[in-house]
Amino acid sequence: MTETRWLNADEQRTWRAYLNSHRLVLDAIDAQLRRDSGMPQAYYEILVQLSEAPERTLRMAELADATCVSASRLSHAVTRLQERGWVRREDCPTDRRGQFAVLTDEGYAVLAAAAPGHVGAVRGAIFDALDAEQVRRLDEISQTLARRLT
Amino acid sequence: MTETRWLNADEQRTWRAYLNSHRLVLDAIDAQLRRDSGMPQAYYEILVQLSEAPERTLRMAELADATCVSASRLSHAVTRLQERGWVRREDCPTDRRGQFAVLTDEGYAVLAAAAPGHVGAVRGAIFDALDAEQVRRLDEISQTLARRLT
DNA sequence: TACGGGTAATTGAATCTTCAATAGAACTAC
DNA sequence: GTAGTTCTATTGAAGATTCAATTACCCGTA
Numbered sequence: 001m002t003e004t005r006w007l008n009a010d011e012q013r014t015w016r017a018y019l020n021s022h023r024l025v026l027d028a029i030d031a032q033l034r035r036d037s038g039m040p041q042a043y044y045e046i047l048v049q050l051s052e053a054p055e056r057t058l059r060m061a062e063l064a065d066a067t068c069v070s071a072s073r074l075s076h077a078v079t080r081l082q083e084r085g086w087v088r089r090e091d092c093p094t095d096r097r098g099q100f101a102v103l104t105d106e107g108y109a110v111l112a113a114a115a116p117g118h119v120g121a122v123r124g125a126i127f128d129a130l131d132a133e134q135v136r137r138l139d140e141i142s143q144t145l146a147r148r149l150t
Numbered sequence: 151m152t153e154t155r156w157l158n159a160d161e162q163r164t165w166r167a168y169l170n171s172h173r174l175v176l177d178a179i180d181a182q183l184r185r186d187s188g189m190p191q192a193y194y195e196i197l198v199q200l201s202e203a204p205e206r207t208l209r210m211a212e213l214a215d216a217t218c219v220s221a222s223r224l225s226h227a228v229t230r231l232q233e234r235g236w237v238r239r240e241d242c243p244t245d246r247r248g249q250f251a252v253l254t255d256e257g258y259a260v261l262a263a264a265a266p267g268h269v270g271a272v273r274g275a276i277f278d279a280l281d282a283e284q285v286r287r288l289d290e291i292s293q294t295l296a297r298r299l300t
Numbered sequence: 301t302a303c304g305g306g307t308a309a310t311t312g313a314a315t316c317t318t319c320a321a322t323a324g325a326a327c328t329a330c
Numbered sequence: 331g332t333a334g335t336t337c338t339a340t341t342g343a344a345g346a347t348t349c350a351a352t353t354a355c356c357c358g359t360a
Contacts, residue, residue, distance in 0.1 A: 004266040005273065014285055015272055017292035019195070022172050023218040024299040034318080040346075045169070060309060068173040073347055075310055080346085097308040097355045116154040122165055123155065129298040130291065135164055137287045141280065142167035148279040149174040184348080190316075210339060223317060225340055230316090247325045247338040 025125045032121040037114035042069065042077060044118060047086065047111040050103035057102045059092065086110055175275045182271040187264035192219065192227060194268060197236065197261040200253035207252045209242065236260055 007015060030041040037044075049066045050056050058066070064074045078101050081087040086107030092098030103111075127135065157165060180191040187194075199216040200206050208216070214224045228251050231237040236257030242248030253261075277285065 004269055006269055011277060014289040017289055017296060020218045021292040021296040024296055028299055068170045071309060119154055119156055125299065127161060129295055134291050138291050139164040139167055141284050141288050142171040145279055146167060146171040146174055149178055149275065221339060
């Protein structure tokens with residue numbers, strides 16, 4: 001075990017600010033969706049990814065990748081979405097282990113109804129708060145972090 | 151209802167990158183703590199805040215503020231931490247509604263043992279991934295976002 | 301063909317989080 | 331002092347997430 005390189009005061013401040021700001025942002029977004037559309041943000045993300053996929057269909061593993069969630073969590077979530085009638089499962093003909101998740105018309109309608117409020121919340125939390133330069137930097141930093149952990 | 155100002159392509163990309171990068175970062179940090187120290191990151195944060203407070207003691211509401219979590223969530227979490235013997239509750243003498251959360255010696259020891267691994271994970275996910283300029287920008291952006299939502 | 305290792309997705313149990321409701325205490329104004 | 335309001339914190343139930351285990355399948359190789 002090598003010696004621990006502790007965070008200095010600046011790094012600590014940055015890490016705390018990072019943690020807290022994202023907790024606040026994500027909570028605000030999540031609360032808006034739960035309140036106005038009755039779904040957590042995780043569900044919204046799934047519906048969005050499906051809505052943009054060809055045939056509104058994705059393999060479970062692709063959907064997990066796109067939304068950065070674990071296979072297990074996605075599987076549970078899709079089960080709930082299926083119960084609500086917003087998504088359905090279909091077998092994959094070429095790989096019998098595989099499953100497709102398909103956005104239903106009802107799911108699409110729910111997503112369309114939820115979108116304006118959600119976009120408003122995202123604008124309010126991020127894009128109205130930052131100037132153009134900060135947005136550019138946030139984008140760059142996010143890409144860098146995501147690349148490293150993928 | 152005014153017309154929705156949708157996100158343009160750049161904004162969408164930034165928002166997705168933001169979401170995904172933070173999901174990846176927080177999951178990595180959380181997984182490390184669960185694996186190596188048997189506690190979720192939320193517990194670690196609570197222990198840290200208490201460890202830095204005078205007398206290792208904070209009012210529940212102050213602790214909730216410091217960690218940016220809801221009162222309910224904190225109350226449940228402190229109950230679990232109490233069951234583990236890492237935190238104890240004390241009555242507030244000046245306000246009989248109030249409760250203090252106090253870090254126990256055992257809790258302090260657990261925190262001290264968990265810290266090196268956690269710091270390593272934070273370095274790995276954030277500070278080793280970004281250059282000094284990016285860290286400075288991340289700090290500024292995080293402060294801005296947090297200020298707006300508080 | 302049969303073996304073995306890897307892949308796709310699901311399951312159940314334990315844990316964590318959210319929400320709404322509640323209890324009890326403190327403040328405010330009369 | 332007391333009625334009404336707000337503040338502090340907790341509770342229980344419903345829902346979401348994690349982890350480990352499992353099922354079923356694919357594919358390369360002998």
